[in-house]
Amino acid sequence: MKIAVVAANGKAGKLVVGEAVRRGHDVTAVVRGENTTEARSAILKDIMSLGADDLADFDVVVDAFGAWTPETLDQHSATLAHLCDILSGTDTRLLVVGGAGSLYMNPEHTLVLCDTPDFPEMFKPLAQAQGKALDELRQRDDVAWTFVSPAADFQAEGARTGDYLLAGEEFTVNDRGESALSYADYAIAMVDEAECTGSPEAHVRERISVVGK
Structure with a gap:
């Protein structure tokens, strides 16, 4: 399978590249500068400079873009x-590497995690920006997209356990009542989803979520 990982030099993107390479996939890193991933091939371009020809030969494109500062949050949508x-x-x-803040907290899907009282104020702008991007993505019926939300406690340096729970639109916890996940296990889930391409198990035009066991 041919996989392109956009923003591959980031923490999540780099781990997705590594996981896909270890499984024997043909992986290309899409990066703005020097390729620091395990991918042997790279496209050196900014996301907004990519064209249809750049991505035409890939089975799967993983969007690992992230923006964190107030002046760049709108780039999630753009x-x-x-x-x-x-x-x-x-x-x-x-x-799409998504966020947890847009996960629903009730069966009616009227309350999202980032609107609950205990959600940290400092992360609300990011969660809202990612939620807006997801809302816009839901309007696209011309693209085979999947939005993958991690657990609330998304641990960049967490251990690779190889175990995770696959869930849907609603906030989910494990048997210990925790919503936590390492970036490494998230990368496993992302490549697992990529490998479902072409099968009934693929979550096309759906948001799914991943929680560590």
Whole structure:
């Protein structure tokens, strides 16, 4: 399988690249500068400079873009819309590294995690930006997208256990009542989803979520 990982030099992107390479996939890193991942091939371009020809040969594109400062949060929507536009009408899957803040807290899907009283104020702008990008993504029926939300406690340096729970739109905890996940286990789940491409198990045009066991 040919997989492109956009923003591959970031923490999540680099681990997704490594996981896919270890499984024998043909992986290309899409990066703005020097490729620091395990991918042997790279496209050296900014996301907004990518064109349809750049991504035409891939089975799966993983969007690992992240922006954290107030002045760049709107780039979540802008970059995702651009990737959708250049993949529009193709069979290439778009797997998006999402956030937990937009997960629903009730069966009616009227309350999201980032609107609950205990959600940290410092993370609300990011969660809202990612939630907006997801809302816009839901309007795209011309792209085979999947939005993958991690657990609330998303641990960059967490251990790779190889175990995770796959859930859906609603906030989910493990048997210990925890919502935690390492970046390494998230990368496993992302590549697992990529490998479902073309099968009934693929979550096309769905948001899924991942929680550590």
